[in-house]
Amino acid sequence: MFKRFRVTLGALSLAMAATAAQAAEVNLYTTREPALIRPLLERFTQQTGTTVNTVFVQGGLAERMAAEGTRSAADVAMVVDIGNLMELVDKNLSQPVQSAVLEGAIPANLRGPDGRWFALSTRARAIYVSRDRVPEADAAKLTYEDLADPRFKGRVCIRSGQHPYNTALFAGLLVQHGEAWLRDYLTRLKANLARRAAGGDREVARDIMAGLCDVGVANTYYAGLMLAGRGGEEQVRWGQAIRVVLPSGGTAINVSGAVVARHAPNRAEAVKLLEFLVSPEAQALYAEANFEYPVRPDAPLNTIVAGFGTLRVAGTSLPEIAAQRALASRIVDEVGFDR
Amino acid sequence: MRVRLAACLAVAPVVLPVLALAGAAAAGSGDLWPHLLRFVLPQALVETVLLLAGVGALVVLVGTGTAWLVTCYRFPGRRVLSGALVLPLALPGYVAAYAWLDVMHPAGPVQTALRRTLGLTDPRAIPLPEIRSLGGCILVMGMVLFPYVYLAARAAFRTQGVEVLRAGRAAGAGGWLLFRRIGLPMARPAVAAGAALALMETLNDVGAAEFLGVRTLTVSVYVTWITRSSLEGAAQIALVLLALVAAVVALERWGRAPGAHAVDSSATLQPRALPWPAGLAAMLACALPVLLGFVVPAGYLLWAAARRIGEFGLPPDLWRWIGNSAFLAGLATALALLLALPLAYGARRDTWTRMGRPGLGALLLKLGMLGYALPGGVAAVGLIIAFGKLDDLAASWAPVALSGSLGAVVLAYVIRFLAIPASGLDAAYSRIRREVDWSAQSMGAGSTRLVWRIHLPLLLPALSSAALLTFLDAMKELPATLLLRPLNTETLATALYAEAARGTYEEGAVAALSLVAVGLAPILVLACRATKPHLSLR
Numbered sequence A: 001m002f003k004r005f006r007v008t009l010g011a012l013s014l015a016m017a018a019t020a021a022q023a024a025e026v027n028l029y030t031t032r033e034p035a036l037i038r039p040l041l042e043r044f045t046q047q048t049g050t051t052v053n054t055v056f057v058q059g060g061l062a063e064r065m066a067a068e069g070t071r072s073a074a075d076v077a078m079v080v081d082i083g084n085l086m087e088l089v090d091k092n093l094s095q096p097v098q099s100a101v102l103e104g105a106i107p108a109n110l111r112g113p114d115g116r117w118f119a120l121s122t123r124a125r126a127i128y129v130s131r132d133r134v135p136e137a138d139a140a141k142l143t144y145e146d147l148a149d150p151r152f153k154g155r156v157c158i159r160s161g162q163h164p165y166n167t168a169l170f171a172g173l174l175v176q177h178g179e180a181w182l183r184d185y186l187t188r189l190k191a192n193l194a195r196r197a198a199g200g201d202r203e204v205a206r207d208i209m210a211g212l213c214d215v216g217v218a219n220t221y222y223a224g225l226m227l228a229g230r231g232g233e234e235q236v237r238w239g240q241a242i243r244v245v246l247p248s249g250g251t252a253i254n255v256s257g258a259v260v261a262r263h264a265p266n267r268a269e270a271v272k273l274l275e276f277l278v279s280p281e282a283q284a285l286y287a288e289a290n291f292e293y294p295v296r297p298d299a300p301l302n303t304i305v306a307g308f309g310t311l312r313v314a315g316t317s318l319p320e321i322a323a324q325r326a327l328a329s330r331i332v333d334e335v336g337f338d339r
Numbered sequence B: 001m002r003v004r005l006a007a008c009l010a011v012a013p014v015v016l017p018v019l020a021l022a023g024a025a026a027a028g029s030g031d032l033w034p035h036l037l038r039f040v041l042p043q044a045l046v047e048t049v050l051l052l053a054g055v056g057a058l059v060v061l062v063g064t065g066t067a068w069l070v071t072c073y074r075f076p077g078r079r080v081l082s083g084a085l086v087l088p089l090a091l092p093g094y095v096a097a098y099a100w101l102d103v104m105h106p107a108g109p110v111q112t113a114l115r116r117t118l119g120l121t122d123p124r125a126i127p128l129p130e131i132r133s134l135g136g137c138i139l140v141m142g143m144v145l146f147p148y149v150y151l152a153a154r155a156a157f158r159t160q161g162v163e164v165l166r167a168g169r170a171a172g173a174g175g176w177l178l179f180r181r182i183g184l185p186m187a188r189p190a191v192a193a194g195a196a197l198a199l200m201e202t203l204n205d206v207g208a209a210e211f212l213g214v215r216t217l218t219v220s221v222y223v224t225w226i227t228r229s230s231l232e233g234a235a236q237i238a239l240v241l242l243a244l245v246a247a248v249v250a251l252e253r254w255g256r257a258p259g260a261h262a263v264d265s266s267a268t269l270q271p272r273a274l275p276w277p278a279g280l281a282a283m284l285a286c287a288l289p290v291l292l293g294f295v296v297p298a299g300y301l302l303w304a305a306a307r308r309i310g311e312f313g314l315p316p317d318l319w320r321w322i323g324n325s326a327f328l329a330g331l332a333t334a335l336a337l338l339l340a341l342p343l344a345y346g347a348r349r350d351t352w353t354r355m356g357r358p359g360l361g362a363l364l365l366k367l368g369m370l371g372y373a374l375p376g377g378v379a380a381v382g383l384i385i386a387f388g389k390l391d392d393l394a395a396s397w398a399p400v401a402l403s404g405s406l407g408a409v410v411l412a413y414v415i416r417f418l419a420i421p422a423s424g425l426d427a428a429y430s431r432i433r434r435e436v437d438w439s440a441q442s443m444g445a446g447s448t449r450l451v452w453r454i455h456l457p458l459l460l461p462a463l464s465s466a467a468l469l470t471f472l473d474a475m476k477e478l479p480a481t482l483l484l485r486p487l488n489t490e491t492l493a494t495a496l497y498a499e500a501a502r503g504t505y506e507e508g509a510v511a512a513l514s515l516v517a518v519g520l521a522p523i524l525v526l527a528c529r530a531t532k533p534h535l536s537l538r
Helices: A002-018 A034-048 A061-071 A082-090 A100-105 A136-141 A164-177 A179-192 A201-210 A220-227 A233-241 A267-277 A280-290 A318-334 B002-027 B033-072 B078-084 B093-104 B109-118 B134-159 B162-170 B175-204 B207-211 B217-227 B231-256 B276-312 B318-353 B360-368 B376-394 B406-417 B419-429 B434-442 B447-476 B479-484 B492-500 B505-531
Strands: A025-030 A051-056 A076-080 A118-130 A215-219 A242-245 A253-260
Touching (some): A025 A034, A034 A267, A061 B376, A100 A267, A118 A267, A118 A280, A164 A179, A164 A318, A164 B217, A215 A220, A220 A242, A267 A280, B093 B109, B093 B505, B134 B207, B134 B447, B175 B419, B318 B419, B376 B479, B406 B447, B447 B505, B492 B505
Antiparallel strands (some): A076 A253, A118 A215
16 A cells, blocks of 8 residues: 555656656746745746746755756746845856846846846835834834944844845945944944844744834835735734834845846746746736835835835945945854844 | 675765865865854854753753653553654754744743733743743754654663663662663663764754754854855865764764673563552653653644644645655665665674774764765755766766756755664664674675675664654755755645745644654654564574
């Protein structure tokens, strides 16, 4: 009985591996969670008839592409965080793409001048504050700098300083204010922490709800996901406990984006997929599916996200932030931020 | 000669990723080190050593203690507990960490209920110890990893030295004396092997430690690799980690202590009935680890999954994930057992012909453990580089590439987990008397016949628990599966991760629970098997 079960499983698995052999197709290596991009890809297949084969990878996507070399099946690599995007470019794993569609849809600061990378959506690193314990008037004026102020001693929650979301935020501050400033800032921020810098972004909201802390740092779309009930009923309460503040002096943003792989076997389909992803329809889906900000200036925001207020983006260039990540990460170590 | 060749072949794939990493490490400049030495490694080393010491002490204490109780005594619930003590193995450490944080969080069920009964409103009113700490991490990891020691120790207590134990009893030795002077020394190789596996698993973990805010060396490897995009630097730290592993392995050797562990046993020990207060205490002592390591986290998972299914329904691909997980892990287990046999046998032959000095066979066995020692994600990168190089070499004649195939995933599991059957069989071998081999050989039996006809039946209990552990580990394996699998292929672990990566693990609760459920099947088989009359070593 067990043997037969095993044989069936084997056949099943082989069949699955073999599904990727039809006509028009495009292979996607992605660090974006499958559930998030599935609706987008399904729409693409509906429209074009092109099958999208995906593999969801986390650490090591660039290493995998590099190791596979010319044999690589990857047509498009889709990643989160400007650092990962630039890594693909720096390791020469992407190829230049010229497309009027892409250039028309994506503002110049959100793509590589040579078409080696394209942002597809942006997200803001916001400040979450307790609705109960931080007055609205104070909250509206908050900046990242304020979180290190003594008045928030023992009241701040944040995930690991070494998490890419935070190193990108800190790298942005580093570009603006310099190394000495960042060192001092992180030392004071560390002194304000209510608990170890650990966990994820949603824990910030949960810990604020539970009263462990009053302010924290987390990405905007988590608030959208929680409030919309995507994480279940319980998380709606976490989301309701906080107010999302987009620092008015300039909000740090990061991007998700994609490149066409250097050795893409289906280059034409790859470009078509990217062009689809910046179409008004797909951009609206992006905004709705994951509560991100579309890169297309004319695409509508999700209503929950629109409720967070106007996003005034800090002017730092994204590749510059990517270049300063390593230094920011070193400073995080030096001040013992995660200890 | 044939044995050595087979052992070399078994070890070859394991060495590949290590070589690839060494290559990557050598390509780096080393300019990271002043910073690492000053700000990262001292603290990471301290946290890692403390974590290892804590988890090590906990698993040895709980694993050996409970194994002794269930083998030597009769008390209420003994039969059930004897099987249930293996259950925590089904839970991946990172899942247990998520669950415990949820359970103990100020907004979680325990504190909420406590506050309600005490009439408190301030969420900070109950100063429960923070689970996001080194202590919390030790407890969480220790409670899911102790079965490694428990399984090994229980098998050892059951199969060896019954006569000696009986003699001890006849001479009037009480329980504690019997345990300390006879039981424990005889079970030392098994306990050491189990503890070494648990410690390597601890070293390997990154999910639980990172989530609970413990900055281990392994976490530093990831930070260097991911946040600073320096694979070279990460590989360099990983090689330092390997030195730590060498220390663990040395501890295991020391734990074994040279001496005659090979004791024949021709009968099973009759457990002695305990009077009720002691019996109750024994029951509680065995029930508590099951509660902490399995019932609470798995129960919470069940509750979360039920809520999830109620709200969102069952994931449509669930059966496919289960099938993939079981198939890949099953295949890898079979292969790993097959490779481990010549390794363990080679080590037995070579230590023995060279008068106790580590010979080639013993060395090969240790090499075979290397794959288990590397942090999973880094090992995965080593593998992908190695597979890429192999594909490059074979490009001219091989029609298919290894990279991005299911074969790569299976091979990765074998490489990562060969240590489990290898060390298990090695420990079991140390309890088979040399005279057995000598008499077989004097009657003209060759190596193959000796291993096949005589050793294998004697090794069967060890083989089956090694198979279980390998299967479970392969099924729980995440980083290599994630990185190496082909397009459009998900396993339970990757599906769990894909859903959990978006936020809290609750979204992966259904996959996590299925992972536990699929893992339970072989555990139950093993537990049932163990209650049958045991194979004697005659």
